[in-house]
Amino acid sequence: MKKSKRVFSLLMAVCMVASLALTAAPVRAYASSVDEWNQQLADSEAKLDELQKKIDAAKKEKDKALEAKNLLDQRNEVLEDQITTVKAQIEETEKRIEENEAQEKEQYEIFCKQVRQEEERGTVSYWSVLFKATDFADLLSRIDFINEIMEHDQRVINDLQALRVQLTKDREALEEQKTVLANSQAELEAQIAEANNIVNDLSSTAEGLQKLYDDEEAEGERIQQQIDDYYSQHGDVGGGGTSGGPNDTSTQDGVLSGLIWPTNQTRYITSKFGYRDAPVAGASSYHPGIDIGVPYGTDIYACQDGVVIQAGWNGGYGISVIIAHPNGIATLYGHMCDWQVSEGQTVSRGQVIGLVGSTGFSSGPHIHLEVRINGTRVDPLSYLDGNYIPYWD
Numbered sequence: 150m151k152k153s154k155r156v157f158s159l160l161m162a163v164c165m166v167a168s169l170a171l172t173a174a175p176v177r178a179y180a181s182s183v184d185e186w187n188q189q190l191a192d193s194e195a196k197l198d199e200l201q202k203k204i205d206a207a208k209k210e211k212d213k214a215l216e217a218k219n220l221l222d223q224r225n226e227v228l229e230d231q232i233t234t235v236k237a238q239i240e241e242t243e244k245r246i247e248e249n250e251a252q253e254k255e256q257y258e259i260f261c262k263q264v265r266q267e268e269e270r271g272t273v274s275y276w277s278v279l280f281k282a283t284d285f286a287d288l289l290s291r292i293d294f295i296n297e298i299m300e301h302d303q304r305v306i307n308d309l310q311a312l313r314v315q316l317t318k319d320r321e322a323l324e325e326q327k328t329v330l331a332n333s334q335a336e337l338e339a340q341i342a343e344a345n346n347i348v349n350d351l352s353s354t355a356e357g358l359q360k361l362y363d364d365e366e367a368e369g370e371r372i373q374q375q376i377d378d379y380y381s382q383h384g385d386v387g388g389g390g391t392s393g394g395p396n397d398t399s400t401q402d403g404v405l406s407g408l409i410w411p412t413n414q415t416r417y418i419t420s421k422f423g424y425r426d427a428p429v430a431g432a433s434s435y436h437p438g439i440d441i442g443v444p445y446g447t448d449i450y451a452c453q454d455g456v457v458i459q460a461g462w463n464g465g466y467g468i469s470v471i472i473a474h475p476n477g478i479a480t481l482y483g484h485m486c487d488w489q490v491s492e493g494q495t496v497s498r499g500q501v502i503g504l505v506g507s508t509g510f511s512s513g514p515h516i517h518l519e520v521r522i523n524g525t526r527v528d529p530l531s532y533l534d535g536n537y538i539p540y541w542d
Contacts, residue, residue: 193231200224214351215364215465215510221344222467222508228337229486235330242323246316253312260305341445341507348512361510362434368465368510369437373524376471376479379458386456386473401476401522405532408452409498410441411482411516412505416537417442419515422528437526438481438519442540445486445514447505451496452480452518452533460488460502466517467508472496483517484509 203220351357410416420440455474463469466483470490473479486506490496507514520529530537 189234190231193227193234196227197224200227214347214357215360218344218347219509221340221347223462225337225340225344225486225508226468228333228340232330232333232337235326235333239323239326239330242319242326246319246323249312249316249319253309253316256305256309256312260309345507345512348510352512364465365434365437365510369526371464372466372471372481373521375459376473376521377524379473380477383456383473385477386475401478404453404474404476404478405520405522407498408480408520408529408532409450410533411450411452411518412441412443412447413450414443414447415441418530418537418539421539422530438483438517439529441516441518443505443514443516445505445507448501449482449485449503449505449516451498451500451502452520453478453498455480455496457490457492457494457496457502460490460492460494463509465510467511468503468506469509470502472502477523479521481517481519481521483519484511484515486514 200220200223348361352361418439419442420436422436422439424435449470451472453472453474455472457470458473458479459469459471461468463471463483466481468485468488469481469483470485470488471479471481482503484506485503486508488503490500490502496502505514505516511517518529520527520532
């Protein structure tokens with residue numbers, strides 16, 4: 150009888166310890182991603198310092214205004230990368246807090262349940278358990294059993310304490326990250342305004358305005374050379390033969406009739422195609438596209454299916470994307486703050502290709518849209534639906 154009691158006690162101990170072992174859960178670690186983000190932020194700070202020195206040098210010479218604008222645009226791109234990194238940090242921290250809060254709740258509930266079970270089995274009153282020993286061997290097995298329970302309970306308590314410490318650190322880190330994000334966004338807005346003011350100041354004089362117009366014309370010719378080089382190397386997109394080549398007006402009409410607006414946010418035209426009066430008396434210029442006034446950071450869509458010829462920094466157009474479409478047609482989207490496609494990529498009509506910005510020869514956020522047919526720039530409004538708001542009305 151005594152032997153069966155000892156066996157029963159040992160079996161109960163084994164089962165109890167096995168069930169307790171299932172409740173332990175370690176605190177999650179995310180050190181690697183944090184280290185990578187911190188390194189990215191450190192690298193971007195070094196880039197910002199280097200660009201700032203170049204900006205200060207360019208500002209000292211009036212004829213380097215556009216160079217200073219270009220450098221400020223690059224600096225703003227680095228700031229935007231920083232903001233993206235901090236947003237990723239915040240997202241990861243919030244996720245970690247959510248997971249650890251759920252883990253803390255789960256472990257605490259399991260611990261409370263286990264304590265209630267121990268009370269029901271009489272294992273919390275350790276002395277009463279020991280006094281029920283039938284002999285010395287049974288006493289030793291009971292002591293081992295109690296030690297196992299006490300050690301497990303302590304481990305659970307330690308895990309809960311570690312979770313709470315980690316949660317406190319994460320919540321403090323989250324507040325710091327949100328502060329950094331707010332400061333970085335405020336700095337970016339100030340830097341964008343400073344960059345735009347350079348172009349505004351330059352265009353306030355006839356001499357400066359003429360320089361802008363001359364540079365824009367030179368940029369337009371350079372862009373056309375890019376497009377011509379692509380066609381000479383790759384042929385027409387979707388063309389070829391006598392019935393679908395770049396000079397087939399019937400198929401050109403099909404491509405052009407399918408053009409969509411590059412944004413669904415607004416149809417406000419801030420600058421029309423063709424000759425326009427300049428804000429300085431006696432000056433005028435030819436605008437090779439249309440400008441659509443859209444908020445900073447808005448998605449820009451491809452107007453038609455095609456292949457990306459160029460994506461990224463592109464002189465006075467700032468960050469731009471050029472897409473070759475079938476039958477010798479190309480569209481250009483200028484002054485972005487970021488691009489979302491790569492050269493050689495096939496894109497579909499309505500696909501996001503970049504974000505609205507004010508890079509290059511620009512004094513405010515907008516989409517500069519050009520449509521070119523076999524090298525000739527045409528009015529995009531002739532091919533887009535007529536539902537738009539002209540600034541000149």
